[in-house]
Amino acid sequence: MKMIKSPKLLVNAFAVVLILSIVRQITGATDLTSVGTASAALLLSVPIVLAGLGGLFSERSGVVNIGLEGMMIMGAWAGGMIGTKHGPWVGLIAAVVFGATGALLHAIATITFGVDHVVSGVAINIIAAGLVRYMSTILYKSGAWLGPSQSPDVASIGMNGVPVLSGGTYFGWKSPDLLGSLAEKHWFFISDLAAILRGLTGDLSYVTMIAMIFVPLSVFVLWKTSFGLRLRSAGEAPTAAESLGVNVYAMKYAGVMISGALAGLGGGFLAIVAANHYQENQVAGRGYIGLAALLFGNYRPGGILMGAGLFGFADALQLRDSASIHALILLIVIVLVFLVVRDLRKGKLLKAALTLGFAGLSLWYFLAVDELPGQLVTMTPYITTLLVMAVASQRLRMPAADGIPYRRGGLR
Template identity: 50%
Template sequence: MTDVRSEIETSSAPAWAANRWLRLTSMILGGVLLLAVVQSVSDTSELTTSGTWAAALRLSVPIMLAGLGGMFSERSGIVNIGLEGMMIAGTWFGAWAGWSYGPWQGVLFGVAGGAVFGLIHAIATVTFAVDHIVSGVAINILAAGSMRFLSVVTYTPESGGGATQSPGIKSQIATFDVPVISDFFNWLEAKRIFFVSDASGIIAGLTSNLSWLTVIGLAIVPVSWWVLWRTAWGLRLRSCGENPYAAESLGVPVLRMKYYGVVISGALAGLGGAYLVVVQAGIYREGMTAGRGFLGLAAMIFGNWNPVGTMVGSTLFGYADALRLRQNEAVHALLLAVAIVLIVLAVWSAARRRYTPAIFEGIFGVLFFVWYITTDSVPSQVVAATPYLVTLLVLAMATQRLRMPAADGLRYRKGEAV
């Protein structure tokens, strides 16, 4: 992704290069234009509708929350592959409190449930210096098992409940349309003007029928950026992930900071789980997280351990998922979009005399194009695998540009500086 993004950034007029916001805007407009063009030449209508983008938003938020959780943990130097387990705890406790009390209580309990498993991960990895991966695997096994146990005990006797699912929650969280904007762009979307209506559909999808929890989830992106990069606390937390011994020598309470990072991580993953219950399903179903914790991890890596990057990654994954759910032909049209992007990239790389990447991009671009014109649909299993495949490709191609925290995953014991 970093690759793609910077390429597109620099491909817009060089004079703009200094201005971040201008580049971002041109990138977004370019993306919308691409979708509009692809939509007009192929037999789909779902790429830019408000319905698709509303679904994409709802599907992205839980992935993003798990990813942001992973970021807090890894920025403090603790690898967290227990995100999935923490998310499972979030779904269970979210549904339990949502059913017993109400949706907002569900959110609180979901956060707390995730945080408890975060705390367990912190005790194991920070206090006892256990291997982070080992502890994460154990958390996933433990969380799945204990939630099953709790379901059997709590939900089996209830009507609508059972060993693998809870009764419905009391009510949903209120939704709202952003005043004026939502109406205006919904109206504009219906006009069917090339590009304008496409952009309007996207804006309308992102501003209509919004759940308050979605707003809170999205707000966490700038908040976590501000906390981590603009406060002393954030600097301390990140210093523990980069060089804990240096941090220690400057008086940073490293162990405590790592605890903060991992517990926040669990809380955010739990919030993601609660979101699945409270905003999407309305009940707890065993296995409803369906690997979203791992997807969050993928989105975080994809986003280079940054909040905005994590959001972009989750949006991409959520968008692919939304298209698959709404209209499979739309996914097929996406092949054309990918082909165009790759071929543009190839031309650009060649112009900058970077021939090896240019050849690869060109070959893959042509392959995607051939795939597009020779088939009518993309198997849904391929779409399901896409986020993982993309992450793997990004990791393989952009190792130079991705940088994880320097001391991420290393064991730290107080006072052991070499």
């Protein structure tokens, strides 16, 4: 089965690049497949991937974690505050610790005291936002910070590329940049593919490389180790797992703590890598988007990566120019038409009709408007993510005991 899935995934990836190339040719929006767009999309995707993976560990253990947003806020603040004084790597470690601390509060409330998971998560989000603002104000009044909403700058972390393919410098040797050379040829499809690969593999922060490793690592830990089996059993059938000797409380605590650590790292990434300082409202809902990516990916790391990539790509385009966002609308039409065909083949006539309606409305807007208003350009990443996730959603297979309070011995 795994041997079959890999070629299929590769074919789908090539199909996506081919569609992007066609749309670029039709609209003339060169930024659609540029190196800069691919690089920005990866940078913007990483915090969402980390938040989504955090939600995965928590929910696989049976605990709903709406508090990912607050844990990311705590991680971003800690990364900026500690990183300013002790360097970026120590700042990232602090971000992990602060995120895990927020998760510990959530775990105590939900696992030990049986508080409703959603109520606890919302409380974590509210407390985190207020707490970091209060601490920032104290630091500002003491003269350590220049303002109550922004930390001093943090030193940058090194960057590099994949040798031979994407340039980079290794021990004084400057590597060739084959993908960059191909991208500059402006050949149909080939240069588009090379530009996207160059953006994804060149000038990468070392933290980005580490963050991407967490995707296959999560697959291995959750599905290939005894720890992962025990953690998933705590979210599927905790009473049965307890009868087989699994410490369900410990597994749930472990899942929530790992969740907070990953979310905190995502917040630290925003403060240290995506920017070079902490700024108030820097997280900007990415914890919630991480949860949306978790649902889009049907509680699987690969699906989370795809959902985060979708938002990152749309967000990167709105940072380039309005022409790219206008081209994105045509891309949405093509994707929706594909989904209509898929739903018709599966016999889902109502869903196909609704999706076709969205496709027709999007095509009309693409043809009727030459330049999008600035407000709509800013909103487009969120609208695109909501639309595609809604119509492409599959039947969710959430853990059976997710969000259900657990008491030892099966007592409620």
